[in-house]
Amino acid sequence: MLDETIKISDEKQESVPGKTNCSTVHEYRTHNCNQLRAGDVGKVVRLSGWINNKRDHGGVLFIDLRDHYGLTQVVIYPDRAFQDTVAHLPKETVIRFDGIVAARAPESINLKLPTGEIEIVADSFEILGACESIPFCIFPEDPVPEELRLQYRYLDLRRSVIHKNIILRSRVISHIRSKMTSLGFNEFQTPILTSSSPEGARDFLVPSRLHPGMFYALPQAPQQFKQLLMVAGFDRYFQIAPCFRDEDARADRSPGEFYQLDVEMSFVTQEDVFVTLEDLITSVFTTFSEKTSDTAPFVRIPFREAMLKYGCDKPDLRNPLIIQDVSSIFQNSGFKVFAQTVANGGVVRAITVKGCAQQPRAFFDRMVDFAQSVGSHGLAYLTWTDAGVKGPIAKFLDETKFAELTSLLNAQNGDAAFFICNDEKRACKISGEIRTKLGQELNLIEKNVYRFCWITDFPMFEYNEEHKHIEFSHNPFSMPQGGLDALMTKDPLDIFAYQYDIVCNGVELSSGAIRNHRPEIMYKAFEIAGYSREEVDTRFSGMINAFRFGAPPHGGIAPGIDRMVMLLADEPNIREIVAFPMNQKAQDLMMNAPAEVSEHQLKELNLKIAKFT
Numbered sequence: 001m002l003d004e005t006i007k008i009s010d011e012k013q014e015s016v017p018g019k020t021n022c023s024t025v026h027e028y029r030t031h032n033c034n035q036l037r038a039g040d041v042g043k044v045v046r047l048s049g050w051i052n053n054k055r056d057h058g059g060v061l062f063i064d065l066r067d068h069y070g071l072t073q074v075v076i077y078p079d080r081a082f083q084d085t086v087a088h089l090p091k092e093t094v095i096r097f098d099g100i101v102a103a104r105a106p107e108s109i110n111l112k113l114p115t116g117e118i119e120i121v122a123d124s125f126e127i128l129g130a131c132e133s134i135p136f137c138i139f140p141e142d143p144v145p146e147e148l149r150l151q152y153r154y155l156d157l158r159r160s161v162i163h164k165n166i167i168l169r170s171r172v173i174s175h176i177r178s179k180m181t182s183l184g185f186n187e188f189q190t191p192i193l194t195s196s197s198p199e200g201a202r203d204f205l206v207p208s209r210l211h212p213g214m215f216y217a218l219p220q221a222p223q224q225f226k227q228l229l230m231v232a233g234f235d236r237y238f239q240i241a242p243c244f245r246d247e248d249a250r251a252d253r254s255p256g257e258f259y260q261l262d263v264e265m266s267f268v269t270q271e272d273v274f275v276t277l278e279d280l281i282t283s284v285f286t287t288f289s290e291k292t293s294d295t296a297p298f299v300r301i302p303f304r305e306a307m308l309k310y311g312c313d314k315p316d317l318r319n320p321l322i323i324q325d326v327s328s329i330f331q332n333s334g335f336k337v338f339a340q341t342v343a344n345g346g347v348v349r350a351i352t353v354k355g356c357a358q359q360p361r362a363f364f365d366r367m368v369d370f371a372q373s374v375g376s377h378g379l380a381y382l383t384w385t386d387a388g389v390k391g392p393i394a395k396f397l398d399e400t401k402f403a404e405l406t407s408l409l410n411a412q413n414g415d416a417a418f419f420i421c422n423d424e425k426r427a428c429k430i431s432g433e434i435r436t437k438l439g440q441e442l443n444l445i446e447k448n449v450y451r452f453c454w455i456t457d458f459p460m461f462e463y464n465e466e467h468k469h470i471e472f473s474h475n476p477f478s479m480p481q482g483g484l485d486a487l488m489t490k491d492p493l494d495i496f497a498y499q500y501d502i503v504c505n506g507v508e509l510s511s512g513a514i515r516n517h518r519p520e521i522m523y524k525a526f527e528i529a530g531y532s533r534e535e536v537d538t539r540f541s542g543m544i545n546a547f548r549f550g551a552p553p554h555g556g557i558a559p560g561i562d563r564m565v566m567l568l569a570d571e572p573n574i575r576e577i578v579a580f581p582m583n584q585k586a587q588d589l590m591m592n593a594p595a596e597v598s599e600h601q602l603k604e605l606n607l608k609i610a611k612f613t
Contacts (some may be wrong), residue, residue, distance in 0.1 A: 045099060097124070231552070
């Protein structure tokens with residue numbers, strides 16, 4: 001049938017008296033499928049695209065022809081000999097039509113389409129790409145299992161929502177490039193094959209054929225190279241940089257690779273970086289979204305304050321709820337469980353919710369169940385009512401404690417407070433989860449708005465409980481606040497770094513830092529983290545040697561392209577805004593990767609496969 005159709009269409013290329021003749025125009029199209037308007041009525045045109053949908057109304061065949069740009073309705077009347085042939089073509093066939101632009105009847109106008117006032121009356125056609133039976137519908141866009149979508153990603157990308165997302169991503173990147181250039185930055189490319197670096201995740205390793213037994217690493221980020229560009233005197237650098245990390249998939253990160261806007265600047269303070277990024281971020285979010293967006297300067301929140309008030313270092317400021325420390329009130333209270341925990345170094349945190357006391361008992365029971373699901377032993381709560389303060393723990397507090405608690409929480413009639421008691425680290429995590437859940441359950445989270453903040457003053461070091469040693473908590477190349485003196489005289493866990501994150505609606509967009517550009521400070525910082533001078537010289541020879549030859553003060557940041565586009569597209573999963581993502585098992589189902597390689601390839605690389613259980 002398809003062979004016959006192609007033959008018919010080929011024979012149809014001759015000029016027909018009274019019909020269109022497009023033999024002198026472009027081989028495939030005079031216009032795209034989103035271009036024609038009422039002012040084009042009467043024109044002879046040629047369109048090419050995919051058959052998006054077909055409808056037969058009283059013997060008249062209507063084709064919705066789709067290309068990258070949009071849809072145009074094509075009409076084939078019964079007097080056209082090829083009507084039946086086209087009617088039997090499967091959807092997603094690539095086809096070309098020649099015809100005349102006609103005005104739609106008033107009752108047929110579709111104001112939802114830019115081309116909704118016109119249609120193409122077809123006089124001839126040609127099949128450009130035959131289509132077999134497809135594994136899922138492109139139109140209508142019914143739900144499809146993700147594994148099937150990823151296996152046939154080229155079909156999935158035809159669907160309007162994801163097609164729009166990928167175009168949005170392209171436009172965002174183009175806008176960023178233009179904006180960065182206007183701000184005086186130059187775009188440079190850095191190596192993909194490099195050496196391993198302690199960035200906090202596993203490296204992807206690439207065996208060297210010329211140097212048997214040795215490996216390159218794919219860069220987790222261009223960290224050292226962009227700093228070396230500052231040492232080289234380029235002053236302002238940016239790159240839409242691919243980054244590779246062998247880590248498990250998350251909703252907001254691909255398991256293998258992602259892209260970031262890599263930025264570095266010389267002779268800058270932390271504030272200079274903030275001003276530059278706020279200008280860029282504001283430009284991107286106001287250009288590509290109609291939602292309200294915070295204007296510069298963004299809120300600045302020290303790390304420890306964020307952990308106390310929001311239970312995490314990436315707070316969603318659309319949620320008005322604040323966590324408070326009430327350990328002192330319960331320290332000598334009659335509530336032995338809380339009092340004992342505080343005596344042993346733990347904390348009690350409270351979340352006050354205005355007007356929540358009237359919620360039914362089932363709501364409080366759900367919150368208790370949720371608290372237990374995120375690691376809490378339970379969830380104590382109190383309600384302030386006309387009849388007094390009520391709740392499961394009310395009997396353990398006297399009037400003095402009630403008064404202190406009411407004052408501290410600024411609680412009024414109709415309010416409720418939820419209490420989390422645990423060691424500080426777990427209390428932060430649990431209270432942060434409960435804060436988010438309360439905001440969602442009670443519909444407290446602002447709609448259609450982007451709330452930005454900077455998280456500042458990160459600890460330079462942290463204690464690894466599992467391995468019982470001190471390690472870098474953030475970027476190892478950051479400048480400690482107080483410089484060498486702080487490293488020499490302070491408890492390492494009390495040292496802050498010039499490190500910062502920018503957060504939007506609870507999503508970390510980027511991490512950055514003012515860099516450590518002095519060799520003596522770098523040696524000491526790495527010594528505290530367990531690296532010898534010799535290890536620093538070996539692992540970071542390029543950078544430590546460069547710093548000996550006059551390095552400028554410099555700093556930078558690297559906002560995630562994927563996460564910005566996710567927020568702009570209002571998509572919860574990164575796979576909806578990446579053209580060819582892997583699945584959650586780090587597999588490319590379309591290209592069948594990873595896959596085994598031949599013995600010949602292994603031999604060239606001097607490798608043998610040994611599988612360890």
